[in-house]
Amino acid sequence: MTHDPAVTTPDSAHSEDPALFSEFPPTSYEAWRQAAEKTLKGVPFEKRLITKTYEGIDLRPLYVRADTAELPHIKALPGLPPYVRGTSPLGFTVKPWAIAQELPYGSPAEVNAAARADLPRGQTMLNLPLDQATLAGLTPAYASPDLVGKGGMSLASVEDVLTLLDGLDLASLPLLIAAGVHALPVTALIMAAAQRLGVAPEQVQGCIGMDPLGRMVATGGLPMPLHFAYDQMAALTAWAITDAPQLQTILVRLDPYSNGGSSAVQDLAYALATGVAYLRAMQDRGLSVDQVAPKMRFSFAIGGQFFMEIARLRAARLLWAQVIAAFGGGAEAQKMVLHARTATWTKTRTDAHANMLRVTSEAFAAVMGGCDSLHISPFDECIGLPDEFSRRIARNVHIILQQECNFMHLIDPAGGSSAVETLTDELARSAWAMFQAIEAEGGMAASLALGTPQDQVAQTRTERFKAVAQRKDVIVGTNMYPNLKERPLVVRTTDSVALQAERGAALHKMRATADATVRDQALQSLAQAVALRSDLVPATIAAADHGISLSEIATILCSVGPGPRFKAIPAHRASEQFEALRAAADAFAATSGQRPTIFLAKMGPVAQHKARTEFATAFFEPGGFAVVGDQAFETPEAAAEAALAAEAPVVVICSTDDTYPTIVPALTGAIKAARPSTTVILAGYPADQVDAYKQAGVDDFIHLRANCYAVLARLQQQQGVAL
Template sequence: MMSEALRIAETFPGYSREDWAAMVEKALKGQPISRLTTKTVDGTEISPIFERAVGKAPLAMRPQDTTWAVCQRMDHPDAAKANDQVLNDLMNGVNMISIAFAGSAAARGFGLAAEKDVLAKALNEVLMDLIAFRLEAGAAGDAAAKAFSDVVADKGADAASVKVSFGLDPIGCFASTGALPADWAATLVSTIKDLKAKGFKGPFITVDARPYHDAGATDAQELGAVLATIVAYWRALEDAGFEASEALGMIDVVLCVEADQFASLAKMRAMRHLWALLLESAGVDFLPLTIHAESSWAMMTRLDPYVNILRETTACFAAGVGGADSVCIVPHTIALGLPTSHDRRISRNLQTMLLEESNLYRVTDPAAGSGYVESLTEETGSIAWALFQQVEKAGGAVEALKKGLLVDAIAKSNEVRGKLVATRRAALTGASAFPNIDEKDVEVEAVAPIALAVPAAGESCTPLKAMRVSEPYEALRAAAKAAGNPPIFFANMGRIADFTARATWTKNFFEAGGIRSLSDKGYNEAAEAVADFKASGASIAAIVGPDGLYEEKGADFAKALKEAGAKMVYIAGRPKDIMEALSAAGVDSFAFESCDVLAELIKIHDVLGIAPVAKAEA
């Protein structure tokens, strides 16, 4: 019998949607609830309130009560050190190894040579039939597949018992490098037939979403590109004589998950829907799809990299409850260089905690029935399917890349995302928000990065450029650091209680660009502020205080600071009624919520003569 104390549902009165809307509008002081509606970069509207979705059953994902495979990258270029990596990982909870090969986009500038002797050394003492493997070789896919199969044979392992995704993906490599061999399909089929003859069961082909995601594709664009690439490989295999069910069974998918929990969760679920729709449309009996999820490289920051651990935790959660068959968490320092064993341990243990302590795998599709998630899943899938149809009309994935269809679509998305990042509506903790300009350097392995390998081109396209979202802020911070973090003087107005909140916000604003804020002192008169400004050594100033004091003394402060030699004078805030008067008194610009922060910081760098520094990427 249920305890009376647990009858929670009976404790609270029921509220209708109208009731909730009325309460929200009251909190908004009469403004409509629609004011809280937001849009994704894809253009999908996100309502502030969703009702429960009716008639939505959980999706078929992993087998019930089955954990996802915990995957870790093996990417040290030194085979002996790579072997140390993998043995340590396998002793501490990992049951899948992703072997990154030098020159592939997925290796992020590191990785092993695609050679038998190198791979044999890296896999020394590894029992090949007890764990799973993923190969990520880019242009060296065929060589890596042969090297791996040779190592399996030399170890005396039964190829049929080795769980390995060979990761062949010439179209994904085409998207990353802009080059595609003329005989890619024939080579792909030949390699698969050779591997099958040796007893391997595959999957042999990986449709990799990372080239699109890393270039700035939206979730729907990522899925649309994946669908189109699946069909391109399917056609190539059918042309070579494989039946549809056999061909599709050779393919798996890699999707990126990021810090937007619900978007990543919806993307994972939408991929399942799209796969089922694709099979149904083609009249093929249902086959399960294997999805490997990897935490987004594009979301990683070089600045305050420990925040990446929080981002990755959210991403891993989304992947796990979204039904990923395997998950790889890229170490939090990957944007700085080759991660250390300590960094790898953190990414490994993150999954262990979510599996063993949080037991996330025990509930199949927990998001089923959520009005928000179901709606986002459907919208993401619909936009992805529409893009897939556009790609098909253009002649398929290869032709769409050659014609620039996908490049152009992603460029438009980057324009939208760029505005969100520039205005900090999409805040990046540690980079654009809550920066620490005195943070200490983080240790990474002393290994020089390896260039991306480009295959011999029979076909060419504009390659998708991989970029991390935080790069614009990182460039400014690096330049300012090299220049000694030039200061901006804060002419705070009034008492501490008058300016502290706004001064804290303004400090974050300027330090996002590496401009150090000076003075936490309040001033009642402009002359006092000017005296300290002259003594500070700063050449620019910000007036910080409440709007009431701006109206009373703002013009006097601005005029006095200008006359004292300030190259630029800012006002923290946006006092609309007096902005024109303040500008006439000498205010050059206003720092306020949702303004173009990047543009303002670039302007300051120009005024201060801060020279850009060369890009430093792993």
Template sequence: MTDLPFLTTLKPVTREDWLKLVDGVLKGAPYDKKLVSRTYDGLVLDPLPPRKADAAPVFGRTPGAPWTISARVDQADPVAANTQALDDLNGGASGLTLVFASSPHAHGFGLPDGEVLTRVLDSVMLDLIETRVESGRFQGREDALAVAKLVEDLGQSPAGLAISFGLDPLADMAAAGSAPMPWANLSHRFAETFQILSGRGFTSPIARADGAVHHAAGASDAQELAAVIATGVAYLRALEAAGVDLSTAAAGIELALTADVNQFATIAKFRAVRLLWGTVLREAGIAAGPAKVHATTAWRSLTRRDPYVNLLRTTIAAFAAGVGGADSITVLPFTQALGLPDPFARRLARNTQLVLLEESNLHKVSDPGAGSCAVETQTDGLAAAAWDIFRAIERKGGMAEALTLGWWQGEVAAVAAKRAKDVASRKEPVTGTSEYPILIQAVPEVLEAAPLVVAPASDAALVPHRLAEPFELLRDAAEAAGSPKVFLATLGPIAAFTARATYAKNFFEAGGLPAAVPDGYGDLEALLAAFTASGAKLACLASSDELYASDAANAAAALKAAGATVWLAGRPGDLEEPLKAAGVEGFIFAGGDVLETLTRAHTAIGI
């Protein structure tokens, strides 16, 4: 095979060769501005980074082994919860996550208490699956001991069971904004519970350092990683102070992260957490061992509007977590933001992973991202940024003190505010909600509608929120007002107005205001007659710059005289003052604050 011509005649392709090809496509536009992006952690992401020649795989789960498909059990009625659990297991799930009602991850539902577990887990073969516990807030001890009692009542050997008890008082503290007792007392209670469970023979992780509370409140990827590492270190300290061997303590901590819609960032995040935890163990003088890492798809990325897009979001997230080496994954059903998911939504959540495992064989390659320029660069960048944030937390006195001072909440809030601004301007679009909305669409069924969100008792709480919520509130308000229309006042032929009219339709419908694109109007008289017939209060001019210069002022004045509040699609440029003088009151254009502009549109219409 060595005599094949192309092996000797082709020159090695360099990064400079690629950049020349890219420059031809960009036609002189700056490469850095067009293609280089920056994350909320300040990482500069070059789409053509230099190859990392010495890249080594980051080993996650056992090579070739599938991850555990862990289904949520979150129905309050124990009989229904049992039916749900058995249905999930019979349908392909290999694990269960028991979600208690006051858990930070319950989203309005969940098991009432540990007393119902006997009925909930009836006929469930605990020795054949992995079981995770997401305890009620500051109820980790009680819920964990309830699970341990069930195991004892069943006569099963604790050492033969894969049960992650999920003791995570710092996550509870972050979600509540305060704690029922000082951290010194809470950490002592945590360590005592750890010792009770390990003393009974349980060998799976007992504690958990979970980043989901931080992510749902708006944390960046590096912040979530830092929170997980800082929490894990706090638990190592608490267990060491209680006399637990550090190697035993480290093996008893599960790490949990959020899998989100940015595929490469999620892959990098799950690789980075193992590098970071390995560094912690090395610095603590602990022999490095395989960390148990769980993934849950992102709550903050789910939408109530056009919820079917959630299926794409969770597929990307599950794919990325699997490629990143997660040991177990929970996919939130696509209707989770609407309420309690029905069997159909739960089946799709399972099947998303089954297709990735059984048809795509995604698990059979260990760390497929290893060596990839983009993945390696982002992994290293995330790990470095997270380590710096972790050290900042440590300088504050650790995670508990950072939360008590309110410093950490401020750090997360700052990033959340930046992201909210990008969502509002659609720099970070939410497909189906802020972009490409569908106003008339059947709503999937849920077993029970999501309850109203109750404001937290403390201002220091890390409150979960979904990115789509501000736009959803506008849609709700518009529908409650009867979905008033926006009249698109197109000028000239179809070729002149289609681009801006289509943009305007998408823009206004993101706020729940129907805006049909017409075929055009023969003259100004026909346009005014159509406006009057429409019953609309807001009219938006849409056409080309040339026609704006010649016809927009007259059309705006005529529409205003006919009773319209007049807006215009596009940047007005030098025409702004004459257009305003003619009656144009608002402009819509790419890069502006869409949310604020739609709010003004609601006000103009009378919503």
């Protein structure tokens, strides 16, 4: 993917080559391609060396200077519009990215303990995911228990915030809170606690982000009309402009799309369309683009395609600068603030320690792309709550990148790479075209109502799952190279019932000790502010300060009427189908005492069967099957006798296409005659003999184009393994 200085374009002068290469004659791209095609021995160059991506972009094996010569952004400098090379002239040398590790524990006390352990050890931003009950605006006392503590911290009162911040310096600690549609009550609780701690609003920094469209995509609806959500966003943003200048109030989260399996082009288009929807809504409510744009932060999930992910963040800044310029915004407003997190989509529950390697690559790409803050997933994130060890390993990846890999001494390290610059341009162009299509449908909300983004993501997800099923997309430890002897990790989960009881008791105690008259007055003032659409933020902060809970505030804010209902995008991970197979096989082994079994009938000498023996073993083990049969056989009769003695329900014949005509009919016939229920599979797909082998009794064929997941699922069902 990187540019080789020794490969030049025809118009490149020899004098332009670096001195290091001066003793080597320059080689043209055409000469390199001819040499490459020669090694392919007749296989088309485009078939073997061009990689098709889910973005509709063809990845080439080599990029050269001519590819970037005419790109419109190629002469951009770091810190200058269109900010493709970063929003600061000196990059990380002045301000490194914030180490924003999520602390996903259920109670404020647990989060506080984790924060007090991690902040002195490298963490620089307090990243607080909220639980599903809080995001829904529900009191923990009466919410469904499975929502309390699910996905993050239960937050109900100003006392919770005080518990959370005990021993922490709010005045110097940036916050990152994705608050969905309830950013106003969350901000009110934070600000009420800040007042009690002696921290002025102008000292509070970071982002308490409202993202109604993102919440709608994740859940399928809102608890209030979208226009009133925008009223709250405008009120909160206007208040922050004057009272909390260091606090961002709008967060455009792409996680709901990424977790659904979206492509980089789709993410970029939806980011632009959502950002534009918020800008327009704020303009309609009297705020200018120069006021609103700096109050926005964008959050991207970073996947495993290294160069594509670098290009995605660079293209995001480029496109956002273009959008803000079109709105008439100035140079400062054109700067996009980027949060990144390593993707949930790419993480596995099987062989989970491999996630350490995945997040390292993803974090590397996020940093190369110039993120402003970053969460690196602990390796056990998709299994349960991280412990101190897994948090430490993830946090140390940041520190190694900063202090051992010297990223704090670099400015746009990807800049000038022919591959990265070309991909940046291609992504930007494709995403801009998709964004314009969304605008033609009436904007992001209208497009979501029509179901267009949902259908687009579903189509990409289907393509991804198909590629995983066929093992075109390799997931180490899951659909390839599984470790059937791995020891399951300890699963740490939140005891939602106990947590609900604890949280309910704390809330009841707070209400019992509060002055009922003062509470009633605060509730009335808030209801009046909602009705009049005025002084929303001061009234909400006052209500929080007087003991009104988040759910009570949310109830009043939602009293204006029902919200829209859209089709949600379900969250998935790429490995989940194969993980289900493994879980079923493990459960079967636990109850029956042995794994479901595959018998390999290896025919002839090692050279004859080795390739397909190894292929077959790698094919069946991802389904949790025990692959048995160490002996090779000289005759079909001997192989059939051994297979029947092993009582294996599935027999796989492994040899070569040339030898199969003399082996398959006899071997299959002997097995089927003695035990008709046995499934016989042939390793390979000799196209001209397939029908004949089926006539002889072969039930299936495994080969490079086979749907591995479908075959394994079918065999599990036949053996009574499937859950």
